[in-house]
Amino acid sequence: MEISQYLPFWTKLTGSQQEQILNVTEIRNVKKGIRIHDSSEECLGLVILKQGQLRAYILSEDGREITIGRLFDYDVSLLSASCVMPDLQFNIMIEAEKDTQFWSIPACLFKNLVEESLAMSNYARSLISNNLSDLMWLMEQIMWKSFDKRLAAFLLEEAAIEGTTELKITHEKIAAHMGTAREVVTRMLRYFQNEGMVRLTRGTIEIIDEAKMEQLNA
């Protein structure tokens, strides 16, 4: 796959803009455990994950961490572009959780393009909006967690009923069961996946760490 296939705004760029991106964008390989971005190091710009897994987190002065989000194959992130986006003022760390291959569109080029291309500006806005939604969600979890327990209980019950840990059920259906919105279920399931409790594939939720889930539910 080429970089253009990862970027939904690609066909709306001019030929010259596309060329600029192709000329300066580099693909990079990092080993598991390597920190690819922090507040003091280089500014990565827009990161496009080809293969592997990245984790974005914030770090307290005394070394405590909290995961803000994760990037899997095909994910795109602007979190590492705060250096050129004056309104993004926070110090975030990004590290590779697996051996990872990613492209980065350099920060300065990205900044220029966002200011001249409506399609790119809208795309950047959408990325940041998603970050904001995720963070709002995480904050609610931290402050008041309750839905995670309900969902864990529901999945464990389903597994018991069906006699299998491989649940064939849509997020829509779970939402209907629990009286909430599909998006809420999807976001929580992704969180469960990040935590290694489930594996999500098309139409299936596989419970891979029942004990951890039961603990959550306790």
Place this chain on the structure above:
Amino acid sequence: MEISQYLPFWTKLTGSQQEQILNVTEIRNVKKGIRIHDSSEECLGLVILKQGQLRAYILSEDGREITIGRLFDYDVSLLSASCVMPDLQFNIMIEAEKDTQFWSIPACLFKNLVEESLAMSNYARSLISNNLSDLMWLMEQIMWKSFDKRLAAFLLEEAAIEGTTELKITHEKIAAHMGTAREVVTRMLRYFQNEGMVRLTRGTIEIIDEAKMEQLNA
């Protein structure tokens, strides 16, 4: 002041876009204590505060609150536009903390303009980026800053907002702002009183040693 003076992108809009905004934007007056936005009510779109004070907060299922941000004169916010911005998925409440006058650019018009005007798209991105930075900061506060520092910072901020060191605010209300229980606030305030930083009387918290409080917050 006219609405155009509050919107930095105004001169970059076409005449027709300006006219659309002027035709449908209404000015509204709300009394202190009124909730102007929640997830079930109308969608406000872009809110431009002319005069007064608004508070945005999230609410848990069991009624606990935490303040996400405040709007003062001339502030502009997109937090109440989540209804038309599919990537902004969260339930936020907005209430008037003082008698307030504000404009709102209706959600549907705003959505259309953002998708056709580069200046507006960049402006919306900047607003959301600011929200993300604020929320990241708040998350760090909640996760890692001890409660005494957070409370000191809150009281100093209130004093700055109100222009007085004699704060008329209940412990209940402070607890709601900070996402904690009233008892926790009361206990810490008594400690502050013992340390000579505040004087507590019925319904009032008087800051009597601002310097010491600022030191605590440093």
